[in-house]
Amino acid sequence: MSEQPLLEVENLRIDLTVGGTKFPAVQDVSFTIKRGETFGLVGESGCGKSITSLALIGLLRHPLSIGAGTIRFDGREIQALSPGEMRKLRGDRISMIFQEPMTALNPLSPIGRQIAEMFVLHRGATWKEAERLSIEALANVRVPAPERRIKDYPHQLSGGMRQRVMIAIALACEPDLLLADEPTTALDVTVQAEILELIRDLSAAKGTAVLMISHDLGLIANMCRRVGVMYAGRLVEERFATEVFQSPSHPYTSGLVASLPLLGARSKYGRQRLKEISGVVPPVAAFPTGCRFNPRCYAATEVCGTEDPGVTPLARGGLVRCHHHE
Numbered sequence: 001m002s003e004q005p006l007l008e009v010e011n012l013r014i015d016l017t018v019g020g021t022k023f024p025a026v027q028d029v030s031f032t033i034k035r036g037e038t039f040g041l042v043g044e045s046g047c048g049k050s051i052t053s054l055a056l057i058g059l060l061r062h063p064l065s066i067g068a069g070t071i072r073f074d075g076r077e078i079q080a081l082s083p084g085e086m087r088k089l090r091g092d093r094i095s096m097i098f099q100e101p102m103t104a105l106n107p108l109s110p111i112g113r114q115i116a117e118m119f120v121l122h123r124g125a126t127w128k129e130a131e132r133l134s135i136e137a138l139a140n141v142r143v144p145a146p147e148r149r150i151k152d153y154p155h156q157l158s159g160g161m162r163q164r165v166m167i168a169i170a171l172a173c174e175p176d177l178l179l180a181d182e183p184t185t186a187l188d189v190t191v192q193a194e195i196l197e198l199i200r201d202l203s204a205a206k207g208t209a210v211l212m213i214s215h216d217l218g219l220i221a222n223m224c225r226r227v228g229v230m231y232a233g234r235l236v237e238e239r240f241a242t243e244v245f246q247s248p249s250h251p252y253t254s255g256l257v258a259s260l261p262l263l264g265a266r267s268k269y270g271r272q273r274l275k276e277i278s279g280v281v282p283p284v285a286a287f288p289t290g291c292r293f294n295p296r297c298y299a300a301t302e303v304c305g306t307e308d309p310g311v312t313p314l315a316r317g318g319l320v321r322c323h324h325h326e
């Protein structure tokens with residue numbers, strides 16, 4: 001395993017332009033992902049997880065843009081890549097799966113053809129070879145009778161099967177990094193578990209690094225080695241997944257832990273089970289001064305409303321952004 005991280009995000013800022021004014025929707029976000037590592041971004045809706053992942057693959061569009069910071073993939077700065085190089089990177093080395101596969105699949109094309117296209121376009125396979133490879137790819141994502149299924153159109157499949165097809169397409173070219181943004185949110189619980197297991201097994205078998213995004217800390221902690229907790233565009237804590245549960249440092253993380261059905265009782269701050277964090281994530285243009293979590297924080301003092309806490313490294317690795325962390 002090479003020492004250099006596969007992905008390095010350094011002080012990323014993403015601006016949201018509204019009426020000529022730029023607001024930092026994401027600010028000072030830094031994290032790294034090593035080859036083969038699973039890293040999760042967690043936080044409530046609107047914290048900036050999705051736009052962070054879009055920035056990594058050059059897919060931010062107006063009114064959003066990268067305002068500052070660097071993103072390096074395998075040592076290369078992605079902001080310096082031409083649109084053509086970026087497209088190639090997306091097809092060959094970084095791929096994505098989303099919450100709703102229907103938006104990514106072509107409704108008018110049989111699924112076998114859509115998988116085969118990946119092998120033809122990115123691997124130079126002939127259509128004949130590509131058909132064989134697509135049957136293999138469907139078998140790998142545990143789709144039964146793949147030689148018959150390749151002729152199906154997306155609407156003929158269940159949500160879980162469509163997500164398997166998306167995973168087959170995403171992993172067809174054996175990418176180094178898979179971005180998975182809420183890949184199971186639209187599925188029912190049993191199917192959700194199967195899909196997560198599939199992502200975990202396939203990425204482990206191929207050594208694919210995964211950036212998993214979810215609002216569900218339980219899911220992220222189960223799937224990922226390290227976890228970044230985002231709140232209002234900032235990374236407020238970054239830890240090994242196991243430590244997030246055992247000793248959350250940021251009150252927001254503690255709130256997320258306390259709101260989990262089975263683990264709530266263990267949280268340092270939330271003794272009650274299923275304790276909710278009161279309030280909502282503010283809109284980008286109304287982020288509070290000081291610590292952005294301070295209006296919702298039970299531990300907030302005067303300084304939290306006036307001064308940005310900055311980042312503190314934690315003794316056992318990781319970091320926290322809080323004036324009163326423990």
Ligand SMILES: Nc1ncnc2c1ncn2[C@@H]1O[C@H](COP(=O)(O)OP(=O)(O)OP(=O)(O)O)[C@@H](O)[C@H]1O
Binds near residue numbers: 043215
């Ligand atoms: N195209 C856009 N135009 C205006 N604001 C946007 C746009 N896309 C995202 N935002 C805003 O940027 C912030 C971060 O959005 P983002 O989608 O990254 O959040 P998230 O944490 O992934 O939540 P979700 O799970 O709901 O997608 C939100 O306040 C959102 O409203």
